[in-house]
Every structure is written in structure tokens, then in C-alpha cells.
Amino acid sequence: MKKKAVVLLSGGLDSATTLYLAKDQGYKCHSLVFDYGQRHKRELRSARKIAAAAGADYKVLKITLPWKGSSLLDKRGPLPRSDFKKRTGPKIPSTYVPGRNIIFLSFAISYAEAIGADVVFIGANAIDYSGYPDCRADFYRSFVETARLGTRRGREGKAVEVLTPLINKTKSDIVKLGTSLGVPYRYTWSCYRGGKAPCGRCDSCLLRAKGFKEAGLKDPLLKGLKADAAKAGITEIFSSIQGEGIFLGVKQIFVRFKKCNMACAYCDVPRELAPKVYGAGDLLGKIEELEKNKGPHHSISFTGGEPLLYADLLAEILPELKKRRFKVYLETNGTLPEELKKIIDHADVIAMDLKLPSSTGERSFWKEHAEFLKIASLKKVFVKVVVTPRTNKIDISKSIEIVKDVDGKIPLIIQPASPVFKDTKAISDNRLFEFLELASARGVSNTRIVPQLHKILGVR
Numbered sequence: 028m029k030k031k032a033v034v035l036l037s038g039g040l041d042s043a044t045t046l047y048l049a050k051d052q053g054y055k056c057h058s059l060v061f062d063y064g065q066r067h068k069r070e071l072r073s074a075r076k077i078a079a080a081a082g083a084d085y086k087v088l089k090i091t092l093p094w095k096g097s098s099l100l101d102k103r104g105p106l107p108r109s110d111f112k113k114r115t116g117p118k119i120p121s122t123y124v125p126g127r128n129i130i131f132l133s134f135a136i137s138y139a140e141a142i143g144a145d146v147v148f149i150g151a152n153a154i155d156y157s158g159y160p161d162c163r164a165d166f167y168r169s170f171v172e173t174a175r176l177g178t179r180r181g182r183e184g185k186a187v188e189v190l191t192p193l194i195n196k197t198k199s200d201i202v203k204l205g206t207s208l209g210v211p212y213r214y215t216w217s218c219y220r221g222g223k224a225p226c227g228r229c230d231s232c233l234l235r236a237k238g239f240k241e242a243g244l245k246d247p248l249l250k251g252l253k254a255d256a257a258k259a260g261i262t263e264i265f266s267s268i269q270g271e272g273i274f275l276g277v278k279q280i281f282v283r284f285k286k287c288n289m290a291c292a293y294c295d296v297p298r299e300l301a302p303k304v305y306g307a308g309d310l311l312g313k314i315e316e317l318e319k320n321k322g323p324h325h326s327i328s329f330t331g332g333e334p335l336l337y338a339d340l341l342a343e344i345l346p347e348l349k350k351r352r353f354k355v356y357l358e359t360n361g362t363l364p365e366e367l368k369k370i371i372d373h374a375d376v377i378a379m380d381l382k383l384p385s386s387t388g389e390r391s392f393w394k395e396h397a398e399f400l401k402i403a404s405l406k407k408v409f410v411k412v413v414v415t416p417r418t419n420k421i422d423i424s425k426s427i428e429i430v431k432d433v434d435g436k437i438p439l440i441i442q443p444a445s446p447v448f449k450d451t452k453a454i455s456d457n458r459l460f461e462f463l464e465l466a467s468a469r470g471v472s473n474t475r476i477v478p479q480l481h482k483i484l485g486v487r
Contacts, residue, residue, distance in 0.1 A: 064092055198241070260302030327354065
């Protein structure tokens with residue numbers, strides 16, 4: 028009959044290697060997994076797959092740590108970018124969870140004593156690690172003595188052992204060991220963030236990458252991921268007030284995408300702004316950082332350019348924002364209905380432009396706009412038409428018809444274009460009132476003339 032071992036399994040690289048090592052040493056392994064309120068459940072799914080692949084028993088223990096005390100538990104705060112390469116001295120990162128391994132090991136010792144297991148395995152490491160105090164050898168020596176004194180088996184001279192086989196190994200040593208044992212690293216998850224792909228910037232991601240690189244191996248988790256998946260060129264991320272539409276004056280975090288599928292004659296977005304490429308993890312971290320430093324904000328405004336050109340990135344980051352209780356505000360030119368379908372469930376407000384050919388100098392998008400508005404009407408939506416001295420009554424009438432066909436109560440904003448150049452003329456007041464009266468007369472009663480407030484105030 029095989030000896031029993033309890034193995035603490037997180038779903039990460041170290042714990043998966045430890046499980047396979049215990050299995051290789053002939054133990055019947057009982058995996059103990061903790062759902063303790065961590066930021067995401069991705070690692071729990073990984074742990075389940077790893078335990079199944081190893082043929083180990085699998086038990087999830089759900090506990091709560093309501094006092095938080097860690098950026099891994101408090102979703103309202105930002106996760107730090109890695110600085111482990113620069114870290115010196117006793118500084119401990121905010122991802123440290125107070126007493127986590129004390130708590131986990133206490134449960135593991137109890138479980139082991141109850142099922143008659145001789146050993147508890149934990150994949151702690153004190154070489155390539157983030158500096159947590161409960162990952163050090165002196166802590167484990169002390170805990171073993173405490174467990175001996177505080178358990179029946181310990182008093183009977185049959186204390187449960189706590190083994191830390193990776194404690195003095197480098198990450199590359201661990202990767203090589205796990206590879207030789209057949210650990211399915213493609214199932215493991217190390218990133219502090221959730222999502223479809225690792226962020227590549229947190230301590231855990233960088234330590235993992237370091238391990239595979241120094242081992243001369245490719246990380247199998249990353250093999251199936253497209254190099255350009257969920258990436259976007261973003262020119263600005265900043266905090267300011269909303270200057271347009273029905274949410275005029277609310278404080279928002281603005282994420283401005285570079286690319287656009289149109290070139291409107293009145294566009295006031297500076298074209299010289301150079302983009303920086305962001306993945307979902309980096310972008311989420313930047314938003315959390317702004318919320319912490321300049322919040323609270325009403326919502327996160329995705330603007331452009333055209334955000335829906337990056338629907339894959341939005342589909343990844345929006346659910347994460349919703350988990351953190353952010354409201355999602357989408358500013359869009361309303362020409363990409365199929366892309367909207369991909370993310371509509373995660374949006375709170377749709378600020379839809381309805382592009383008038385006589386204003387933009389572009390072709391018409393009436394069919395796309397009509398389809399787009401039907402989808403957007405599932406959420407809180409308003410429509411904005413930008414008008415210039417060149418805007419004609421035919422285009423205004425068509426836009427009114429599109430709104431009325433979906434729902435005449437949808438707010439329609441008539442926004443006079445702000446002059447882009449010094450010699451650009453503004454639309455006359457008489458024309459603005461004519462358009463307003465036309466909309467009201469045709470049954471779109473919630474129509475307003477709203478200029479760009481941020482332009483008037485001279486803010487970003």
C-alpha cells in the first residue's frame with residue numbers, strides 16, 4: 028500500500044512540479060487547493076487539470092480572508108509591476124498575503140493527520156522568488172516544530188513531515204526537473220492576473236520567463252498564444268472629465284486607441300500622437316494605478332480612434348474591469364456592429380456616433396448604423412451627430428429616422444464641431460435650432476444641443 032502525501036497545489040509551476048515529484052517518489056497524492064478570494068479563478072482551473080493529469084485526488088477548500096491586506100485579494104487596488112530585479116533588503120511586495128502559508132499549512136497538517144498521510148509537500152522556493160517571509164527555510168523549520176508540538180501524531184512521535192523539495196532550487200532548476208518528470212506545464216498558470224494570456228509583467232510572470240529562458244526551454248503555455256493576440260496601439264491613458272454627450276462633466280479614465288476606420292474632416296484627435304502597444308494585463312494595471320492615484324472615477328471611457336477595431340483586447344479586459352466593479356463606457360463611430368456583438372455584454376454605456384456624410388466627407392454608413400444601434404439599445408445608449416456648416420438637412424433627417432426606428436426615446440445629441448483650424452467656421456445658431464426642431468417634430472423628443480465642454484474649459 029502506497030504512503031499518502033498531502034500536496035499543496037495552486038495551479039502554478041512550482042506546485043505542479045512538487046506534485047509530480049511526490050508522485051515520482053511513490054506517494055499516493057492528495058492535492059489540497061485553496062479558493063481564498065484571490066483575484067481570479069484561472070489558477071483553480073489549472074490546478075484541477077494538473078491533478079487530473081497526475082492521477083491525484085483533488086480537494087478544494089474555500090476560505091475567506093475578509094480583512095484583505097494584499098493586492099492579490101483586494102481587487103480595488105492595483106497590482107504592482109515587477110521590480111524583483113531591483114529589490115534589495117527586506118522590502119516585501121504588496122502581493123504578499125498575510126500569513127497565507129501559515130494558514131495553508133495548518134489546514135494541510137490537519138488534513139494529513141485526518142487521512143493518515145505521513146508527509147505534506149509544499150512547493151516553496153527561497154531562491155527565485157518575490158521575497159515573501161513564509162517562503163524561507165527558517166520559517167518551515169519553525170513550523171514543523173510547532174506542528175509536532177500541537178498535533179496528536181507529533182506527541183506520539185509520528186509527526187507529519189513538511190517537505191520543501193524546491194526551497195533551494197533556481198527557477199531554471201525547477202523547470203528542468205519538472206520537464207524530466209513530465210509535468211504538463213501547458214496547464215499551469217503563474218500570472219497574478221486572470222484573462223486568457225499571462226500579463227508578462229508581474230513578478231510571477233517574469234520569474235517564470237526567467238526560469239524557462241535559463242533552462243533553454245520554451246514555455247508550453249505560450250506556444251498556443253498568438254504573438255499579436257489581444258494587443259493594441261494606445262496613444263493616451265489619462266484622467267479627466269467627459270466633455271461630450273449625456274454624461275457631460277463626469278470624471279473618467281480615458282483610454283485612447285490609435286487606429287480608426289474613418290478620417291472625418293472635423294476630427295480633433297492629434298494625429299502625431301505615437302502609440303504604445305499594450306496587452307490586456309498591462310492596460311488593466313495602468314487603469315488600476317490611475318484609479319488609485321486619481322480616483323474615484325465614474326467609468327472607464329474607451330475612445331479613439333475606434334476602440335472596436337481592437338475587439339479582441341476589449342473582450343479580454345472588459346470582464347476583468349467588471350469584476351473590479353468599474354463601469355465601461357464605449358465611445359464608438361457606430362460602424363462595426365459585428366465587433367460590438369463580441370463585447371456588448373460587458374459594456375455599461377454606449378456613446379454612439381452617427382456619421383453624417385455631409386459632415387465627415389466620407390461615404391454613408393446608414394445600414395451599419397441602423398444595425399449597430401439595434402444591438403447597442405440592449406444597453407444604455409445615446410447617439411451623437413457632429414454637425415458643421417456643410418451638414419445638410421437630408422443627413423439629419425436620415426439620422427433621426429434611424430434613431431426613431433429603434434426607439435424614439437434614445438437621447439440624440441447634436442454636437443457642433445469645434446473648429447480644428449483657426450480659419451474654420453462654426454455652424455450657425457440658426458442651423459442648430461433648425462436641426463433640433465426637426466428632431467422633436469419627427470418624434471425623437473430627447474434631443475439636445477451639447478457643445479464640447481472640455482474644449483470650452485480648455486482641459487484634456
